[in-house]
Amino acid sequence: MAKPHELKTIAIERNKSKEILKKSYYNYLSYNDKYTLDGNSYKGHHIIEDLGINVCPYCNRNFIYNINQTRSNYQLDHFYPKKKYPFLCISFYNLIPSCITCNGLTGKSDTDVKVNPYDDTFPFEKIYFELIILKPDFYYNIDSFDIKLNLSLLTDIQKHRFQTNIEAFNLEKHYQKHKEYVLKIIQKNLTYSDSYIENLYKEFEGTIFNNEREMKELITDSTIKYFHLRPLSKLTHDIAKELGLLD
Numbered sequence: 001m002a003k004p005h006e007l008k009t010i011a012i013e014r015n016k017s018k019e020i021l022k023k024s025y026y027n028y029l030s031y032n033d034k035y036t037l038d039g040n041s042y043k044g045h046h047i048i049e050d051l052g053i054n055v056c057p058y059c060n061r062n063f064i065y066n067i068n069q070t071r072s073n074y075q076l077d078h079f080y081p082k083k084k085y086p087f088l089c090i091s092f093y094n095l096i097p098s099c100i101t102c103n104g105l106t107g108k109s110d111t112d113v114k115v116n117p118y119d120d121t122f123p124f125e126k127i128y129f130e131l132i133i134l135k136p137d138f139y140y141n142i143d144s145f146d147i148k149l150n151l152s153l154l155t156d157i158q159k160h161r162f163q164t165n166i167e168a169f170n171l172e173k174h175y176q177k178h179k180e181y182v183l184k185i186i187q188k189n190l191t192y193s194d195s196y197i198e199n200l201y202k203e204f205e206g207t208i209f210n211n212e213r214e215m216k217e218l219i220t221d222s223t224i225k226y227f228h229l230r231p232l233s234k235l236t237h238d239i240a241k242e243l244g245l246l247d
């Protein structure tokens with residue numbers, strides 16, 4: 001039961017012994033009955049409920065949830081692949097509930113994805129989406145801007161590590177498919193002028209909004225509180241912030 005950043009060390013040390021694997025497996029089952037095997041499959045619905053997430057932690061693009069006790073729309077990804085690190089196939093922290101697109105990507109099992117989305121030692125807050133404006137008509141033409149993940153606040157080692165996630169999950173390519181959505185945020189920025197926002201705040205202060213931040217979060221439909229609950233919430237937040245719709 002190691003933390004995400006400790007998993008690889010453990011894998012290297014213990015991968016060698018099948019006996020250790022067997023013993024640990026049975027210890028694991030007796031340690032926490034909630035995550036035991038049910039027939040041949042994990043009771044994944046407990047994991048996602050305990051994590052309290054509704055969105056794939058790899059891509060932040062797709063909803064993941066339990067439909068009922070036996071059906072769900074996600075899979076449990078083994079962050080360190082079972083083939084290469086059999087010892088870790090039983091670790092709770094090695095199981096990442098993820099959307100079928102991310103878990104099913106061809107070649108992922110052969111690629112070492114370096115950053116576990118639950119690694120609290122990694123500075124995810126330093127990664128952000130940015131708008132690359134190519135032509136002046138970007139506010140009504142999706143071909144006139146691009147969306148990129150900016151890693152410039154990371155160290156070189158951190159950049160290299162996160163780049164493996166971007167490549168394995170095709171993040172930048174997938175996000176190009178959300179340019180229509182980003183266009184709406186750009187157009188919202190034009191529609192909600194400073195004076196319009198000021199008047200809205202004056203009208204609803206103390207009733208709908210307690211402060212300007214709450215009002216801007218309602219306008220942009222964005223808050224960092226939703227990152228694990230709503231698809232595209234990280235993209236929405238970062239682009240709205242870049243445009244000045246959020247502080």
Ligand SMILES: [Zn+2]
Pocket residue numbers: 056057058059060061062098099100101102103
């Ligand atoms: Zn995903």
